Amino acid sequence: MEPKFEQLQERLAEVTDLQAAAAVLGWDQTTYMPPGGTEARGRQMATLARIAHEKFTDDAVGALLDDLRPYEASQPYESFAASLIRTARHDYERAIKVPPAFLTELYTHAATSYDAWTRARPANDFGAVEPLLEKTLDLSRQYAEFFPHEHIADPLIDDSDYGMKAASVRTLFRDLRDQLVPLVQAITAQPPADDACLRQHYPEDQQRAFGEAVIKRYGYDFDRGRQDKTHHPFMTKFSIGDVRITTRFNEHDLGDGLFSTLHEAGHALYEQGVSRVFEGTPLASGTSSGVHESQSRMWENIVGRSRGFWQHFYTQLQDTFPLQLSDVDLDTFYRAVNKVQRSLIRVDADEVTYNLHVMLRFDFELAMLEGSMRVRDLPDAWHERMESDIGVAPPDNRDGVLQDVHWYSGQIGGVFQGYTIGNILSAQFYEAATKAHPDIPNDIARGEFGALHGWLRENIYQYGRTFTAPEIVERATGSPLSFEPYIRYLRGKFGELYSL
Amino acid sequence: MEPKFEQLQERLAEVTDLQAAAAVLGWDQTTYMPPGGTEARGRQMATLARIAHEKFTDDAVGALLDDLRPYEASQPYESFAASLIRTARHDYERAIKVPPAFLTELYTHAATSYDAWTRARPANDFGAVEPLLEKTLDLSRQYAEFFPHEHIADPLIDDSDYGMKAASVRTLFRDLRDQLVPLVQAITAQPPADDACLRQHYPEDQQRAFGEAVIKRYGYDFDRGRQDKTHHPFMTKFSIGDVRITTRFNEHDLGDGLFSTLHEAGHALYEQGVSRVFEGTPLASGTSSGVHESQSRMWENIVGRSRGFWQHFYTQLQDTFPLQLSDVDLDTFYRAVNKVQRSLIRVDADEVTYNLHVMLRFDFELAMLEGSMRVRDLPDAWHERMESDIGVAPPDNRDGVLQDVHWYSGQIGGVFQGYTIGNILSAQFYEAATKAHPDIPNDIARGEFGALHGWLRENIYQYGRTFTAPEIVERATGSPLSFEPYIRYLRGKFGELYSL
Structure with a gap:
């Protein structure tokens, strides 16, 4: 097994775990969370999203993806290894183009906008x-x-x-x-x-x-x-x-x-x-x-x-x-x-x-x-x-x-x-x-x-x-x-x- | 407001958010999680615990706590600022003494041991x-x-x-x-x-x-x-x-x-x-x-x-x-x-x-x-x-x-x-x-x-x-x-x- 591929998998697993955790928090928010949890929950989910983005866009991930090009080329297109490297690179190349500060602004705005909509719709207030x-x-x-x-x-x-x-x-x-x-x-x-x-x-x-x-x-x-x-x-x-x-x-x-x-x-x-x-x-x-x-x-x-x-x-x-x-x-x-x-x-x-x-x-x-x-x-x-x-x-x-x-x-x-x-x-x-x-x-x-x-x-x-x-x-x-x-x-x- | 105190608060909030997320995952695990979720959930919670520990034991936290000694001394003992710095330092000084690799071993062993106990108790098998x-x-x-x-x-x-x-x-x-x-x-x-x-x-x-x-x-x-x-x-x-x-x-x-x-x-x-x-x-x-x-x-x-x-x-x-x-x-x-x-x-x-x-x-x-x-x-x-x-x-x-x-x-x-x-x-x-x-x-x-x-x-x-x-x-x-x-x-x- 290619050691760098293992390293890549470890890093991707960490990001996947953070995203899954954010998904659990989101599920709980809409199913069972009491109203008092709203404010902190917003902050907790934003923190998880930010850390996941930081971990994924780390230069080390880019370096691993670069280093793995020959290994990827040596594997069949639909193999697990080639598919994972290809997909991770696609996501990585998109993710690094978006500055973290922009994402923070976007998440904050999205939360504000969603919150306003939940009131505006029943009030018919465009x-x-x-x-x-x-x-x-x-x-x-x-x-x-x-x-x-x-x-x-x-x-x-x-x-x-x-x-x-x-x-x-x-x-x-x-x-x-x-x-x-x-x-x-x-x-x-x-x-x-x-x-x-x-x-x-x-x-x-x-x-x-x-x-x-x-x-x-x-x-x-x-x-x-x-x-x-x-x-x-x-x-x-x-x-x-x-x-x-x-x-x-x-x-x-x-x-x-x-x-x-x-x-x-x-x-x-x-x-x-x-x-x-x-x-x-x-x-x-x-x-x-x-x-x-x-x-x-x-x-x-x-x-x-x-x-x-x-x-x-x-x-x-x-x-x-x-x-x-x-x-x-x-x-x-x-x-x-x-x-x-x-x-x-x-x-x-x-x-x-x-x-x-x-x-x-x-x-x-x-x-x-x-x-x-x-x-x-x-x-x-x-x-x-x-x-x-x-x-x-x-x-x-x-x-x-x-x-x-x-x-x-x-x-x-x-x-x-x-x-x-x-x-x-x-x-x-x-x-x-x-x-x-x-x-x-x-x-x-x-x-x-x-x-x-x-x-x-x-x-x-x-x-x-x-x-x-x-x-x-x-x-x-x-x-x-x-x-x-x-x-x-x-x-x-x-x-x-x-x-x- | 002391800017370094704000920085400390930001870092502590991040750690608190990760710990809270782990707690939500733990709650879900024992209340509503279907059996198929068990394996991944263990990994997700371990990841959150590890990242929280890494973030908390970062040298930058230690440096902030050192730099904040004069500010802490200038505030009343029971003030929010002095209490937070004191408590964070207590936790930090304990946390940095424990190597991350030891924690990983401990968590992994704890999960294995708990799992074995859930079967051993009904089977009366010490x-x-x-x-x-x-x-x-x-x-x-x-x-x-x-x-x-x-x-x-x-x-x-x-x-x-x-x-x-x-x-x-x-x-x-x-x-x-x-x-x-x-x-x-x-x-x-x-x-x-x-x-x-x-x-x-x-x-x-x-x-x-x-x-x-x-x-x-x-x-x-x-x-x-x-x-x-x-x-x-x-x-x-x-x-x-x-x-x-x-x-x-x-x-x-x-x-x-x-x-x-x-x-x-x-x-x-x-x-x-x-x-x-x-x-x-x-x-x-x-x-x-x-x-x-x-x-x-x-x-x-x-x-x-x-x-x-x-x-x-x-x-x-x-x-x-x-x-x-x-x-x-x-x-x-x-x-x-x-x-x-x-x-x-x-x-x-x-x-x-x-x-x-x-x-x-x-x-x-x-x-x-x-x-x-x-x-x-x-x-x-x-x-x-x-x-x-x-x-x-x-x-x-x-x-x-x-x-x-x-x-x-x-x-x-x-x-x-x-x-x-x-x-x-x-x-x-x-x-x-x-x-x-x-x-x-x-x-x-x-x-x-x-x-x-x-x-x-x-x-x-x-x-x-x-x-x-x-x-x-x-x-x-x-x-x-x-x-x-x-x-x-x-x-x-x-x-x-x-x-x-």
Whole structure:
């Protein structure tokens, strides 16, 4: 074993441990921390982030990475050693370009801005966050300027979706949009589905039990994870053996908690499936925002909102909620959980209109970064674009420009495209999996997920960050990213549902 | 403001943050972590401990402490600045004597030993931990040798009970023992109390609700803390605004969970009561093991097992458990929670015999460190000493030498004396408090704890580590540590209970 490679691993393990510790503190902050802990917790997390950055950007790490070039070249591209050195170098070269003082300013501003947003949204007060958003825009531009780029948004997009650029996402979204808009028009010209059955009283404990039974069937390992309640659901990872999810329950809307659980479980299946060999290294993580989202969306939508899935699980659901569902037939229920409608809130949007919400945000990010749109013009622009794209405009900013936490958490640019890339990839991966295992749809209708989960683990999960997103897509599906499978999927499913 | 003092504060805050993060990880490990997280969690906590030690023992900290001598001398002894510099120097001078490599070995061994103990105790297998305990003894001796000392146990005792030495504890315990043994004999010559009422079925949820209602009355602030379940109850602190306790419930023994909650709440009241000015510094903590234990024992026993306490709370308890307690009168219940008996397990022991359990352990620690007792002789020695001191000997090692986690967690020496010092101080502090506020016993009988809590906060809690244990005892009670109040307390209470 190359001694310098061992040294590199030791240093990376230290950084990974600090990041994991920060993640535990973040999880605790949103699940169990009493209110009195807030102030100190902010400081503790900032300290961990700062020390992790200091340790990672230490010159000694750079020297090790330089010294290891010959060793890396001697190892196969997809070997653990070559992959770890390559990935660490990629991260290192990005990290050293960002001055620690800038990061401190960014973290402090992000905490202030997030805190202000938590009050501004319920108060419908965009004015209260507007100056903070101006600063966020400025900081995002400053951050991007640390890196070479064609478009100012490129470094921000590259951070989460390696290999994508403003120009390529723009083209992709334009082409996808050309397909989606007529589909939305065709569907919304039909009578809407009746989803009243979802809006009855569903006690939380039974909702939790049902959701957890489903994700256990998916293959989510509760010995290596757990589910807790938070205001905003998320997945977080402290090690490959400890991948947790959170959810929320609405006792008057069955869909909220259930699909949130399935969504976060999709993220968690990815992280639980990474090769144990990668523990304690930067390889032990999903490879990009888009590929990660492809897993949450696949398990939530392609699987969890499929007719086959409900053919298997609906009886169990009826048994869980006999009062609410014994008179509701499978077809009505299936239509309810797949209701397409022109709506205001991205996270509640159906599979078809969802991407139009994302595109609006992506376009606004580019426009703000380019300087062609001002922060103060956001509310009006939001209103107009919703009207023209979705056909319904928010009555206020609370359910308009204030609805998503992302921009108020310290970054404008690069934070939304992954959602639609994820939708696109979910169908591309699913099509490849069913090509390899044609029985997958029948399996799902029997509540069996082993073949699908196995294919995903083998072709995507196990590799962690060994391969970049473009590489993993090419390897797993035999072709580069393409939205054709996604359009085929939507046309097939919703064509049947709405008799198009 | 002295700029170097600010620099010192910054460096200490960083170390405090790392220690707090490690504490959060430890809390999570015992409360909610899934089993799969174990291995990585051990590594993460070791990394945080190592970095905290590195940061704290940095030469720059030593230089700051040297440079700040004139500033410290210019400030009043009990001022924030002088106290912080003094306390940090004390900790620093101890920390730099311990080589990092030794600490790493100690932590690794402690984790291995603890892990082995968790299996050895249920299996009644002392042989499995004996070699590990040999190594623990060796490491404890090595640790002590880093410091000047008269007795090899002195540095270990000094770490947790500053100002005490093997010789002084030995004398104290001998004198106390001379008083306790005849008292135990006199009590156990009487008919035993009937505690059958405690051993009925008590559902966990109601136990929890009752215990939490009591500690809320005590003054435990749930906005700055919370209670969770663990196998072994403990108190932990992440900041002055986040002081948590844990408990366990036994549905067939009411006393287990209730008195554990009151005990840990006593520790927590101390930590919640530290001056907020000390946040992020080493002053924000209880001053010694003995003073800390004085608070847990006071709120558990002197308050929580007093007749006055139950005069107020027993009706509420009967309302909570009408099936179990409506036919049990107050006097019977009061006698049940104060039953004195010759028993095997320290943590379940009554107030009178408890100290004999501690003294046995303390004496064995000294003997092992001195080399006059071998680890392999522990089981037999335990058996003999239990027989002679308590009058009952364990049928196996599980309930004998394997019962306490302490020695199996990496240290022999200094880990037990604090429990009896705590008992002694609990009575000394309580006597001083009631001298200042003679109504305290009547207050307790009305469920009012403000005067007692206020006196403790003012005379002990707020200072954190500003004063050492000997200093705080002298300041709060007007005299040095003395067991006379404790003996007076025991004779008064149990003399009345057992008509001596």
